Amino acid sequence: MGGRQVAWHDVVDKIDWLRGTSYDVEELTGGLTNVNLKVTHPGGVCVVRVAQPGSDLLAIDHDHEHHNSVAAAEAGVGAPVLDYLPDAGLMVVEYIDGRTFTDSDLRSGEHLDRVAAAVRKLHSGPRFSSDFDMFALQPAYLEVVRERGFRLPERYLDFAPQVERIRRAFAVREEPTVPCNNDLLAGNLIDDGEKIWLIDYEYSGNNEATFELGNLWSEAGLSLDQLDELVAAYDGALHRHRVARARLWGLMSKYGWTLWGSIQDAVSTFDFDFWEWAMEKYDRAVAEFDGPDFDRLLDEAAGDE
Known part of the structure; x- marks a missing residue:
């Protein structure tokens, strides 16, 4: 396992309900602001969104992002939000298979x-x-x-x-x-x-x-x-x-x-x-x-x- 993979496990282990479980981490491509990690765990599959430095200069407010993501899920078009750890810069959403x-x-x-x-x-x-x-x-x-x-x-x-x-x-x-x-x-x-x-x-x-x-x-x-x-x-x-x-x-x-x-x-x-x-x-x-x-x-x- 490479050093970057180990680092991502350190990040995912900050999430209480994933820590101590057996899971696999895959870095998803395509994002230009956040790092998105696909985490396959015993209960299913989720995406951990990892905030990156500099987001404040881009006028990104992660509390608003979390609230609005929950609202979009309620509207029936956004991925359900599973967890939010603002101090760690993490938000967890359900993986959409498509x-x-x-x-x-x-x-x-x-x-x-x-x-x-x-x-x-x-x-x-x-x-x-x-x-x-x-x-x-x-x-x-x-x-x-x-x-x-x-x-x-x-x-x-x-x-x-x-x-x-x-x-x-x-x-x-x-x-x-x-x-x-x-x-x-x-x-x-x-x-x-x-x-x-x-x-x-x-x-x-x-x-x-x-x-x-x-x-x-x-x-x-x-x-x-x-x-x-x-x-x-x-x-x-x-x-x-x-x-x-x-x-x-x-x-x-x-x-x-x-x-x-x-x-x-x-x-x-x-x-x-x-x-x-x-x-x-x-x-x-x-x-x-x-x-x-x-x-x-x-x-x-x-x-x-």
């Missing part, structure tokens, strides 16, 4: 109706204990980046006027907030053959439904036609102002998560090129800020059709 989605799965278009149904179920569930607003998170991330001298992409600050125009367009008609995951990339969707589960609630909070849809569209690299399909499946009808709002939220998510990548590039211990990840987001955001559709989207988002 196929983890990829971007290609979502781009195939075969699952968008089911995904929309799962998102709607989460949004109809118990309200979360925290709020999420990319208009507040993006400047908070920017303050961290600038104060600590982290890398900032060329022209990044030049787009502040466009961000303000989006904010003003959205303010014409405020939308209610609902409990949102806010990080629905493909890897946080698991299909067990009967339903789709939505996992990982580090960035969860009450937010506009169109942010959830726009962020998912952006993260998976869906087409504009697929964004129409996703929003229509969620709403039950196609409304241009809702699509425009989702698309602009997708733009804001790319712009904000760019800074998340800059912070992770500086502080994360994961073997991952966070700067390349951030620049891919940023390049797509720039193309939309500078693109021919920007003014039209602002008009549509402020409309009522």
Whole structure:
């Protein structure tokens, strides 16, 4: 048994009901903030989420994550929460046995109706204990980046006027907030053959439904036609102002998560090129800020059709 494996057993042994039992530990791939350990024990299988240093710079509140994870489980789409050890930075959830989605799965278009149904179920569930607003998170991330001298992409600050125009367009008609995951990339969707589960609630909070849809569209690299399909499946009808709002939220998510990548590039211990990840987001955001559709989207988002 390697040293890292022994270390993970030391971590798992902090959980009272697992200590002293015979269990196997497997480190799951895919996470970029937490380490996720699949633990097979005599009573079943669970996932131990291990918080990593630097999460405070990313505005992650693990108490909110725990509360919201419990609420998502009550809504019927989140993994049941088995334990929470805040002092040890551990949360234990039930292992969901199913196929983890990829971007290609979502781009195939075969699952968008089911995904929309799962998102709607989460949004109809118990309200979360925290709020999420990319208009507040993006400047908070920017303050961290600038104060600590982290890398900032060329022209990044030049787009502040466009961000303000989006904010003003959205303010014409405020939308209610609902409990949102806010990080629905493909890897946080698991299909067990009967339903789709939505996992990982580090960035969860009450937010506009169109942010959830726009962020998912952006993260998976869906087409504009697929964004129409996703929003229509969620709403039950196609409304241009809702699509425009989702698309602009997708733009804001790319712009904000760019800074998340800059912070992770500086502080994360994961073997991952966070700067390349951030620049891919940023390049797509720039193309939309500078693109021919920007003014039209602002008009549509402020409309009522």
